[in-house]
Amino acid sequence: MEAIRLKNIGKNFGEKKVLTNINLEIKEGEVFGLLGPSGAGKTTLIKILTGQLPATEGEAFVFGKDSRKLKENNFREIGMVMDNSGIYERLTCYDNLKLFVNIYKINKKKIEEVLSLVGLGKEKSTPSGKLSKGMKQRLILARAILHEPKLLFLDEPTSGLDPVTMKSIHELLLELKKDGTTIFLTTHNMEEAAKMCNNIALLHEGNIIEYGRPEELCRKYNTENQIKIFIKNGQIMSLENIPDNAAKIEQLFKQGEVVSIHSSEPNLEKVFLALTGRRLEE
Numbered sequence: 443m444e445a446i447r448l449k450n451i452g453k454n455f456g457e458k459k460v461l462t463n464i465n466l467e468i469k470e471g472e473v474f475g476l477l478g479p480s481g482a483g484k485t486t487l488i489k490i491l492t493g494q495l496p497a498t499e500g501e502a503f504v505f506g507k508d509s510r511k512l513k514e515n516n517f518r519e520i521g522m523v524m525d526n527s528g529i530y531e532r533l534t535c536y537d538n539l540k541l542f543v544n545i546y547k548i549n550k551k552k553i554e555e556v557l558s559l560v561g562l563g564k565e566k567s568t569p570s571g572k573l574s575k576g577m578k579q580r581l582i583l584a585r586a587i588l589h590e591p592k593l594l595f596l597d598e599p600t601s602g603l604d605p606v607t608m609k610s611i612h613e614l615l616l617e618l619k620k621d622g623t624t625i626f627l628t629t630h631n632m633e634e635a636a637k638m639c640n641n642i643a644l645l646h647e648g649n650i651i652e653y654g655r656p657e658e659l660c661r662k663y664n665t666e667n668q669i670k671i672f673i674k675n676g677q678i679m680s681l682e683n684i685p686d687n688a689a690k691i692e693q694l695f696k697q698g699e700v701v702s703i704h705s706s707e708p709n710l711e712k713v714f715l716a717l718t719g720r721r722l723e724e
């Protein structure tokens with residue numbers, strides 16, 4: 443069975459159409475990335491999937507269950523990291539997690555295990571209101587994975603974090619992926635999507651305008667096909683990647699002139715730009 447299935451999902455807020463005809467399937471164990479600029483409808487889609495908002499049209503299923511009818515035992519299988527953090531600022535990191543250990547009826551030992559997994563072992567007794575932004579985000583993640591959910595919804599889990607914290611979160615997520623957790627991730631960060639995701643969808647003005655494996659999409663929209671050669675005198679040569687240019691490149695190598703050589707790495711940012719004329723960060 444697939445972890446997630448969306449059938450013709452549409453969502454309006456009053457007159458405003460926010461999502462149109464969204465169809466999607468996410469297999470168990472897959473990391474799926476929903477990419478799109480601010481206001482594209484990413485959070486709205488997660489809210490529909492997790493039963494926090496009703497769709498205007500269509501149906502959403504989580505492990506085969508209609509998302510409008512998710513019950514406690516279904517939520518036992520789901521973890522969420524959303525903007526509305528749900529962290530109690532006055533409670534320590536430990537006590538924040540303890541609340542959820544009680545709700546999920548799991549062993550208290552798990553608290554320290556998860557805190558150290560997200561690198562907050564030393565902050566165990568710190569009130570969460572005193573944590574830095576990156577630390578708080580890791581506490582939210584700790585809470586989301588505490589009950590070992592089969593499915594994780596992560597709404598921009600690394601947005602605004604420093605590269606080191608971001609990397610540690612990526613490593614943790616890759617571990618969870620290896621263990622078979624299904625992950626639904628939204629992000630503005632193309633590198634993050636390329637690194638983590640089996641499949642991605644590009645959401646633009648409420649429509650999925652492209653879907654596929656990150657590397658496939660990059661290849662599909664790679665129109666540049668240029669090779670850049672950095673030469674010792676500081677010059678940069680840009681040559682089309684065709685057999686006719688092989689001799690020229692060989693010559694430069696023989697003369698010992700080459701500092702470095704780069705192919706035009708197609709990236710998801712370029713794919714999005716080609717499709718929408720907009721950059722993702724805008």
Ligand SMILES: Nc1ncnc2c1ncn2[C@@H]1O[C@H](COP(=O)(O)OP(=O)(O)OP(=O)(O)O)[C@@H](O)[C@H]1O
Binds near residue numbers: 460
């Ligand atoms: N409760 C609501 N009532 C009215 N409009 C809403 C509501 N929630 C979201 N919207 C609108 O729906 C659109 C999509 O919002 P959404 O939060 O899903 O975007 P997003 O892709 O998550 O953006 P971001 O990257 O900034 O988080 C926006 O135009 C937003 O103003």
Ligand SMILES: [Mg+2]
Binds near residue numbers: 485597
């Ligand atoms: Mg959002």
